Amino acid sequence: MRNQKIIKICFLLSTFYLLFSFGSSFAQSEKFFEIRAKKFSYTPNIIRVNKGDLVRVRLISEDVHHGLFIDGYGIKTSAHPGMEGSLKFVADKPGRYTFRCSVTCGEFHPYMVGYMVVGPNSRFWMYGGIVLGIGVIAFLTTFLRKKQNVQG
Amino acid sequence: MNKNKERIAVTLMLLATVVTIVGVFGIESFRRKQFYTVELIARSPLNGNWTSRGKDGIWHPRKIYAPYGKEVKLYIRNIETVSHGFALPDFNRTDLCDIAKQVVEEKKHSVYSRNRFFYRHHSCFLGCI
Amino acid sequence: MSKDKLFGLVDLDWRFELTKFKLIRALFKSRWFPLLAIIFNLFIFVIILIAGLIGGFSAGNYNFGIMIVWILWWVMLMFVLVPIFSRAWCLMCPFPVFGDWMQRGALFNVNPGKLKGLNLKWPKALKNMWVMNILFLVTTFFSGFFTVRPLATFILLGGIILLAFIIGLIFEKRTFCLYVCPVSGFQGLYSQFAMAEVRRKDPEICKNHNVKTCFMGNECGYGCPWMLAPFHFTKNTYCGMCLECFKSCPHDNMGFNLRPPGVDLLVDEKRGLDEAWKAFIMLGIAMVFFLTMQGPWGVLKDMVRGTSLKGYLTFISLHSAFSLLIVPAIFFFFSWLSKLFSGAKEVSLRKIFTNFSYTLVPLGLGVWIAFSIGIILPNGSYILHIISDPFSWGWNLFGTKSFPWTPVFTGILGYLQGLVLVIFYLFSLAYGSRLARQTYPDEAQAKRGWIPMLVFLTLAALAFLWLYIG
Numbered sequence: 072m073r074n075q076k077i078i079k080i081c082f083l084l085s086t087f088y089l090l091f092s093f094g095s096s097f098a099q100s101e102k103f104f105e106i107r108a109k110k111f112s113y114t115p116n117i118i119r120v121n122k123g124d125l126v127r128v129r130l131i132s133e134d135v136h137h138g139l140f141i142d143g144y145g146i147k148t149s150a151h152p153g154m155e156g157s158l159k160f161v162a163d164k165p166g167r168y169t170f171r172c173s174v175t176c177g178e179f180h181p182y183m184v185g186y187m188v189v190g191p192n193s194r195f196w197m198y199g200g201i202v203l204g205i206g207v208i209a210f211l212t213t214f215l216r217k218k219q220n221v222q223g
Numbered sequence: 224m225n226k227n228k229e230r231i232a233v234t235l236m237l238l239a240t241v242v243t244i245v246g247v248f249g250i251e252s253f254r255r256k257q258f259y260t261v262e263l264i265a266r267s268p269l270n271g272n273w274t275s276r277g278k279d280g281i282w283h284p285r286k287i288y289a290p291y292g293k294e295v296k297l298y299i300r301n302i303e304t305v306s307h308g309f310a311l312p313d314f315n316r317t318d319l320c321d322i323a324k325q326v327v328e329e330k331k332h333s334v335y336s337r338n339r340f341f342y343r344h345h346s347c348f349l350g351c352i
Numbered sequence: 353m354s355k356d357k358l359f360g361l362v363d364l365d366w367r368f369e370l371t372k373f374k375l376i377r378a379l380f381k382s383r384w385f386p387l388l389a390i391i392f393n394l395f396i397f398v399i400i401l402i403a404g405l406i407g408g409f410s411a412g413n414y415n416f417g418i419m420i421v422w423i424l425w426w427v428m429l430m431f432v433l434v435p436i437f438s439r440a441w442c443l444m445c446p447f448p449v450f451g452d453w454m455q456r457g458a459l460f461n462v463n464p465g466k467l468k469g470l471n472l473k474w475p476k477a478l479k480n481m482w483v484m485n486i487l488f489l490v491t492t493f494f495s496g497f498f499t500v501r502p503l504a505t506f507i508l509l510g511g512i513i514l515l516a517f518i519i520g521l522i523f524e525k526r527t528f529c530l531y532v533c534p535v536s537g538f539q540g541l542y543s544q545f546a547m548a549e550v551r552r553k554d555p556e557i558c559k560n561h562n563v564k565t566c567f568m569g570n571e572c573g574y575g576c577p578w579m580l581a582p583f584h585f586t587k588n589t590y591c592g593m594c595l596e597c598f599k600s601c602p603h604d605n606m607g608f609n610l611r612p613p614g615v616d617l618l619v620d621e622k623r624g625l626d627e628a629w630k631a632f633i634m635l636g637i638a639m640v641f642f643l644t645m646q647g648p649w650g651v652l653k654d655m656v657r658g659t660s661l662k663g664y665l666t667f668i669s670l671h672s673a674f675s676l677l678i679v680p681a682i683f684f685f686f687s688w689l690s691k692l693f694s695g696a697k698e699v700s701l702r703k704i705f706t707n708f709s710y711t712l713v714p715l716g717l718g719v720w721i722a723f724s725i726g727i728i729l730p731n732g733s734y735i736l737h738i739i740s741d742p743f744s745w746g747w748n749l750f751g752t753k754s755f756p757w758t759p760v761f762t763g764i765l766g767y768l769q770g771l772v773l774v775i776f777y778l779f780s781l782a783y784g785s786r787l788a789r790q791t792y793p794d795e796a797q798a799k800r801g802w803i804p805m806l807v808f809l810t811l812a813a814l815a816f817l818w819l820y821i822g
Contacts, residue, residue, distance in 0.1 A: 111657075112650025142730065142762035166766055167821055169646070171730060173757065178411045178500040179657055181731055185648040195822040198770035199814055202777055206810035209781050213799050213806075225461060232387060232460035236453075239395035247402055251745055298746070 099123035106130050108137035108150065108172070111179035117186045122165045124189075130156040138173030141187060147173045162187075166194040258296035261287055265299055358612050358782055367609040369553070371598070380598040380608060383460055383573075386443045394446035396420065399742055401510055406743050407502025413757075415502040416742035419734050421509070422499045427724040429539075435613065435717055438546035439539050442592035447513050448529055451520020452577070462571055471524045474531050481626035484537030485633055489675060491534050492637050493668050496644070496656035526577040529592055536592075541630045542717050543588040544616035544710070545779070550582070550591055553607045558583035566597040566606065573600030582606060587616045589627070617710045617783045620790055625702075628709035629676070631716055632683065635812075636675025638719045642819055646726050683709065686808040694801030696792050707791045708805050711784040715809060718776020719816050722769040726820070729765050733758040766821040773820070777813040784809060 102124050107114045108131065120126050130139050132150040139156065140147035143164055148156035172183035263275045264282075275287045289295045356364045371377045379385050403416035412418030433440045453459055455467040491498075491508070498504040512533070519528040529536055552558050552566075566582035569575035573596040576582055580590055582597035583605075598606045643649065644656045644667075654660070655667035687705040733755060740753040747753070761768075788802035789795065 109650075111653050112648065114650075116648035116650065140759065142759065142765060145759075145762070164763065168766075169730075169762075171759075175411055175413060178409075179496075179653055180411060181413050181500070182645045182653055184646060192822065194766050194770060195817060198774060198817050198821065201774055202810060202813045202817060205774070205778060205781065206806060209785070209806055210803065213785070213802060228383075229458055229460045232391075235388070235391050236394070236449075236459060239391050240398055243395055243398045244402065247399075247743070251743070254745075300744075 099125075101125040101127065103127045104129070106139065106185070107133055108139070108176075108183075109133040110135065110177045111172075111183040113139075113170070113183070113185040115185070117188065119188045119190060120162045121190050122162060124162045126158070126160055126162050128158040130158070135176050136174050137176050137183075139170050140173040141168055141170045143168040149174050162189045165189045166192055255296070255298075259290055259293045260296045260298060261289060262298045262300060263287065356786070358614070359778075362612045364612055364615050364618070367549075367607075367611050369607045369609050370548075371606075371608045376608070377598075377604070380595050383462075383599060386595060387460060389444035390446050390449050393444050394449060397446050397509065397513075401506055403738075403742050404502040404504075404506030404509070407506075409501055409503055410744075412500040412502055412505075413731070413734050414737060414741075414744060415505075416738045417502050417505045417509075418499065419731075419738045421505060423727060423731055424735055427728045429535075430717070430720045430724045434539055434542045435546060435721070437548045437593075438543040438550075438588045439591060439593050440548075441539060442529060442536070443594060445529075445535075447516045447533065448520060448526060450513070450517045451528065452526075454517070455520055455525070456574065462569070462574060464571065467525065469520060469524075470522050472522055474523055474527045478531060480531075480624060481537050481540065481630050483531055484534060484540075485626065485630050487532065488534040488537050489633055489637070489672065492641070493671070495641065496653075496658060499645075500657075525579055526592060526594075530578060530590060537630055538634055540589045541627055541634070542713060543591075544619075545614045545713050545717055546588055546616075547610055547613045549588055549609050549611055549616075550593055550595075550597070551586075551607060551609060552583050553605050555583075557603050557605045561603060561605075565600045565602060569596075570600050570602070572602075573597070575600070586621055587619050589616070589622070614714060614779055614783050617713055618786055618790065623706050623710070625706060628706050629680065631709050631712035632679040633675045634716045635712060635719065636671070636679045638716070638723055639816075639819065640671050640674060642723055642726075646723070683712075683808065686804045689804035690801040693803055694792055694797040696794065696797040696801065699792055699797075704791055704801070707787050708784065710787060711780045711805060711809060712812075714776045714779035714783065715812060715816075718772050718779075721776070722772045722816070722820055725768050725772065726765060729761050730759040731757075732760065769820045770817060773813055773817055777809065780809050780813075781806065 099121065102118075102120050104115065104118050104126070106118070106128055128139070128148070130137070130148055130150040132152050132154075134152065136149060136151050138147055138149035139158070141158070141160075143166070144160060146158055146160055148158045150156040166189055168187045168189065169184045170187055171185075172180055174180075176183065259278065261275050261277045263273060266272055266274070272285055274282045274284050276282050277288050279288070287297070358364055371380055400417040400420055404418075407415040407417060412422075429441055449459075451469075455469050457463045457468055494504065494508070498508045515532065516528045519532060558564075561583070563570075564581070564583055565573075565575075567575050567580075576597060577594055578590055578592045582601075585591060598608075644652045651663075652667075655663040658664040684705060687701060687708060690708065691699065691701055691704050734757060736752040736755040740750045740755075741747045742749075784805055785802055788798040788805065792798040792801050
């Protein structure tokens with residue numbers, strides 16, 4: 072019983088260590104994105120940066136007044152046709168964040184979103200690791216219980 | 224059988240349904256009567272552009288008809304799914320009166336012949352943001 | 353005999369009766385409850401319908417109807433009402449009130465004798481979730497309209513209320529709620545996970561009570577409108593919590609209990625393919641909704657909102673195929689593997705497939721709660737605007753008309769979604785292993801048979817994690 076607990080704890084700890092140390096040595100740089108907004112999507116719809124990058128965004132509207140608000144960072148800009156908007160910020164929070172339209176641009180306005188992925192996406196890897204870890208523990212528990220019953 | 228409680232329940236039901244519907248439209252009607260109300264529909268030029276309706280009940284494309292000297296409430300209804308703005312760059316309150324007076328003097332006969340001489344009209348320049 | 357404990361902590365037999373408190377019991381026995389709650393919700397729905405009609409084809413984010421129904425009510429349903437209080441929405445739902453009023457000839461009083469209307473019985477072959485499954489799926493075909501166009505919401509809700517009334521005229525009691533209402537299906541399924549229940553307290557009292565007034569009715573309350581036997585039923589699935597049994601039981605033998613989440617999943621009664629498919633449909637819809645509404649792919653949004661007929665038909669086809677065929681097919685494969693691994697030849701594949709489909713209840717609920725978090729945190733602030741100006745007439749009832757769009761807690765949105773998925777994945781595993789022991793006669797077979805389902809649940813959880821935060 073004690074051995075099983077030790078095995079489980081060691082496995083979980085090693086999983087977490089591997090996941091958190093994953094990709095910690097990305098280089099920081101400046102990244103520029105020209106994002107075009109047209110009802111009801113952005114192009115590019117997914118932008119990828121690394122943690123610590125200086126990100127510059129130019130928002131161009133191709134039809135009506137659109138906005139761009141970045142979840143998690145709380146920053147926004149907007150663009151009219153012929154009048155651009157811009158953002159400049161440091162991507163200091165890793166993970167996948169949704170950027171969404173902040174100006175009512177049509178009926179699908181609440182669904183007009185894009186993704187900004189700030190790598191490494193440690194949030195996803197952490198939860199993924201937890202799920203895998205739980206799954207493995209459940210699997211091991213099933214077999215170890217069987218062995219115990221046999222020995223008993 | 225409790226008839227009083229049944230009556231209360233039915234009354235509450237009617238309050239929640241019929242009275243609510245009547246009440247909502249009644250309150251709005253009362254609010255609108257306090258001013259000279261003009262309903263202005265915001266539409267992009269591709270879809271027909273602005274139209275307005277005042278007390279005469281007639282929809283006027285690209286014109287707002289307002290009485291001289293009275294406070295006017297514009298209800299701007301955007302029936303499209305994009306944002307529209309509204310600007311009246313040629314006007315402040317004083318300007319409205321002066322211009323309207325000039326227009327009346329020019330259009331008096333035509334207005335009188337339509338039996339609407341109490342109303343002054345002026346074409347507003349409407350800017351769309 | 354050792355007690356089965358959830359996560360080794362909570363005894364699955366634990367119950368805490370809330371109606372042992374006099375105030376709560378008095379409330380449950382009063383005919384004013386839930387009538388007053390129903391009338392209040394009816395008032396809200398009248399406002400919703402007016403706002404929907406007036407809103408027309410305008411954008412929905414500043415419309416009372418759209419915001420209250422698809423943001424507030426839906427999130428409350430998934431977050432609180434179903435997982436905690438079972439079918440508590442059905443308790444206060446205003447949809448069937450006109451039908452009930454017509455059938456009973458009274459709103460408050462209990463009229464003796466036969467109910468009015470034709471009182472036809474619903475066809476036996478349809479006394480399951482299949483009609484609700486199809487209706488709910490078909491409703492989602494129009495999600496690109498009724499979640500964004502006020503008039504579409506008006507048509508949908510108005511149609512449901514009208515349908516409820518018509519079915520109340522033709523069929524007996526709450527047939528509409530039991531077998532037709534699109535909302536009822538997933539509430540019924542997910543209420544098996546809920547932390548509350550209505551049950552009889554002492555079986556001996558019911559055994560000795562010959563008349564069974566909870567089923568037949570008396571001067572204090574109607575016989576169960578949901579056509580259940582309150583003295584007997586053991587699952588939340590079809591109990592609409594109307595509380596008539598509290599009023600009609602002369603022995604005060606009905607109780608409203610808090611309980612550990614998910615215990616109904618282990619009740620080996622009336623498990624069927626209809627509920628299995630409901631679980632698949634809910635998972636499928638969650639995935640499709642996320643991709644189209646919270647995903648960045650404009651082409652999918654164009655398909656959902658019908659910019660072209662071809663795109664719209666493609667969406668309907670793919671959506672239906674995914675929910676009705678692909679998800680069940682994948683699950684069937686893992687069920688087949690389960691049978692193969694277990695070596696249990698005497699257990700039918702149908703039984704394995706059906707039983708294990710209940711592991712999707714916690715996971716599905718978790719998926720929908722995580723989806724709802726993604727809706728309410730960015731868009732909840734619209735509610736402050738619309739409660740002050742419900743009809744966009746320039747009212748300012750509560751002074752919040754000018755409250756700007758303000759997303760909240762978006763920095764932790766992903767963390768919350770991940771946490772919810774992990775928690776409900778755990779519940780799925782906890783009940784999955786128990787369901788394995790129920791399915792297979794032999795402990796060793798159960799353990800071997802459980803492994804493929806464990807893999808499936810893990811892969812499903814990872815898939816939704818990737819979708820939501822990956």
